[in-house]
Amino acid sequence: xxxxxxxxxIILSLVSLFTDIASEMLYPIMPIYLKSIGFSxxxxxILEGIAEATAxxxxxxxxxxxxxxxxxxxxxxLGYLLSALAKPALAISKWPFWIFIAxxxxxxxxxxxxxARDALLSDESTPKTRGRVFGFHRSMDTLGAAIGPxxxxxxxxxxxxxxxxxxxxxxxxxxxxxxxxFLIREKHSKKAVNTLNxxxxxxxxxxxYWKEASTNYKHIVIGLIxxxxxxxSDAFLLLKVKDSGYSDSFVVGLYIFYNxxxxxxxxxxxxxxxxxxxxxxIIIGLIAFSLTYLGFSILTAKIHFVILFGIYAAYAASxxxxxxxxLSNNLPRGxxxxxxxxxxxxxxxxTLIASSLxxxxxxxxxxxxxxxxxxxGSVIAAGYIAIFTKTNVTYQANV
Numbered sequence: 166x167x168x169x170x171x172x173x174x175i176i177l178s179l180v181s182l183f184t185d186i187a188s189e190m191l192y193p194i195m196p197i198y199l200k201s202i203g204f205s206x207x208x209x210x211i212l213e214g215i216a217e218a219t220a221x222x223x224x225x226x227x228x229x230x231x232x233x234x235x236x237x238x239x240x241x242x243l244g245y246l247l248s249a250l251a252k253p254a255l256a257i258s259k260w261p262f263w264i265f266i267a268x269x270x271x272x273x274x275x276x277x278x279x280x281a282r283d284a285l286l287s288d289e290s291t292p293k294t295r296g297r298v299f300g301f302h303r304s305m306d307t308l309g310a311a312i313g314p315x316x317x318x319x320x321x322x323x324x325x326x327x328x329x330x331x332x333x334x335x336x337x338x339x340x341x342x343x344x345x346x347f348l349i350r351e352k353h354s355k356k357a358v359n360t361l362n363x364x365x366x367x368x369x370x371x372x373x374y375w376k377e378a379s380t381n382y383k384h385i386v387i388g389l390i391x392x393x394x395x396x397x398s399d400a401f402l403l404l405k406v407k408d409s410g411y412s413d414s415f416v417v418g419l420y421i422f423y424n425x426x427x428x429x430x431x432x433x434x435x436x437x438x439x440x441x442x443x444x445x446x447i448i449i450g451l452i453a454f455s456l457t458y459l460g461f462s463i464l465t466a467k468i469h470f471v472i473l474f475g476i477y478a479a480y481a482a483s484x485x486x487x488x489x490x491x492l493s494n495n496l497p498r499g500x501x502x503x504x505x506x507x508x509x510x511x512x513x514x515x516t517l518i519a520s521s522l523x524x525x526x527x528x529x530x531x532x533x534x535x536x537x538x539x540x541x542g543s544v545i546a547a548g549y550i551a552i553f554t555k556t557n558v559t560y561q562a563n564v
Contacts, residue, residue: 169294170301176348177241177282178305183342184245185306187252187335189313189424193417194321198328202259212268214517220272220279221513225371228280228506232499233366237285242346244278247271249339256332280506285351287493287501295493296443299486300435304428307481309338311424314417371510374503381558382495386508388550389488392451393515395542397523397535402461402477405532409465419474426478434482435490443491444556450483451547455540462536495558 199209231240251271255264283299290298320331375383399420406416438446457477460469489505496504523535 169290169297171289173289173349173351174286174298174302176345177286178302180241180245180342180345180349181282181302181306182309183338183345184248185309186313186316186338187249187342189310190317190331190335190338191252191255191313192310193314193317194328194331199264201328202264204261204264208261212265215265216268216272217513217517219269220276221510221517222368223273223276224279224513225503225506225510226368227277228284228502228504228509229366229371229374231281231284231502231506235499237281237288237351237502238346238349240281241278241285241349242343244274244276244281245339245342245346247274247277249274249336249343252335252339253333256329280502280509283489283493283505283509284502285349286489287496287505288352288498290490290493292494293439295490296435296438296446296487297432298435299490299493300432300438300482303435303482303486304431307424307428307431311421311428314421314424318417371503371507374500374507377500378504378507379495379558381555382492382504384553385492385495385550386511388546388554389508390511390515391549392454392543392546393512394519394522395539395546396454396516396519397539398516398520401520401523401527401532401535402474405461405536406470408532409470411467411470415467419470422471423474423478426475427481430479430482431486434479435486438483438487438490442556443487443494444550444554446483446487447491448547448551450480450487451543451550453477453480453483455543455547458536458540458543462533462540 196209199212204212227240227244231237248271251267251274254267254270257263257267286298286302287295316334317331320327320334324330378386403416403420406419407413434446434450453476457473457480460473460476464470464473492505492508493501523539526535526538
């Protein structure tokens with residue numbers, strides 16, 4: 166594994182591990198805290214919408230900027246720094262405007278770093294190892310997502326209602342991540358493919374990459390965005406479990422089980438995608454997604470939910486890291502961050518739309534309708550990818 170995972174890949178993965186510990190320490194308590202200081206459900210929705218939209222659009226902008234200046238580490242360091250500062254800043258004031266600023270800054274940090282980080286992971290791999298590199302990174306990232314809630318649940322039992330204390334404690338893993346970013350050493354290619362000598366550059370010019378992108382890249386993105394539009398927030402799955410009459414501890418326990426399973430499976434699925442087919446691995450993942458949502462539409466027993474979250478973990482492990490590896494293989498070296506940034510932005514915007522639609526359908530009809538639409542839609546997306554995309558087309562030369 167050491168030959169396939171460079172020092173930089175391992176450091177980046179540890180950075181993501183510590184950052185996700187900090188982020189997921191807040192996940193179980195954020196809605197509760199916001200309600201306790203007077204935020205309505207509508208205001209929470211607006212806050213999260215603005216924050217996620219900020220992250221989504223900035224992923225594309227800063228991705229293209231990273232390609233233009235041919236540097237990754239400044240964006241990685243700044244992005245993780247902003248996120249690390251913003252989390253404990255939530256404890257400073259309960260003023261709604263301050264909460265909006267802190268939360269949006271935290272998401273902006275994610276937008277600044279994501280595409281540059283993904284491009285650096287691509288730079289540190291080859292077409293034959295890219296799946297396992299992204300899979301390993303995703304595994305470490307998700308491990309943090311499992312550890313964070315466990316820490317929070319332990320703290321809540323000792324310090325019930327003391328949310329500010331938890332916000333402050335996120336600074337520990339957050340700043341550990343920042344320190345690790347200064348150990349990153351990026352490679353500078355001698356002759357990067359540079360198509361960026363364009364005088365015009367604005368916040369949305371990364372969308373122009375679509376015109377010059379390869380046909381396979383476009384088909385991959387279309388299929389994935391089609392899927393994203395029916396893939397609502399994981400919160401709806403947890404809400405379904407809660408509405409079925411189970412305790413909060415069981416719901417949080419399922420979330421932790423899902424993240425541990427996801428972390429355990431990510432590297433093996435990335436390895437499988439390198440050995441067999443990235444396209445095939447992603448299609449398997451989409452079928453697993455369809456089975457999960459079909460199950461959520463008709464099953465309600467406790468053991469069923471445990472099995473379904475296990476299948477859902479297999480879906481996530483088969484797609485999240487592998488998608489970025491496959492896209493990287495269809496991007497020229499001088500445009501990696503731009504192409505990944507464009508996809509990341511479109512995905513974030515589509516996720517916002519999907520969650521809004523799912524919430525509306527849930528209110529108008531019921532949860533079964535939401536899950537059935539998602540199950541059918543994922544099969545359609547898998548069919549599109551199967552028919553219109555090519556397997557493991559490699560655009561990038563060996564780094």
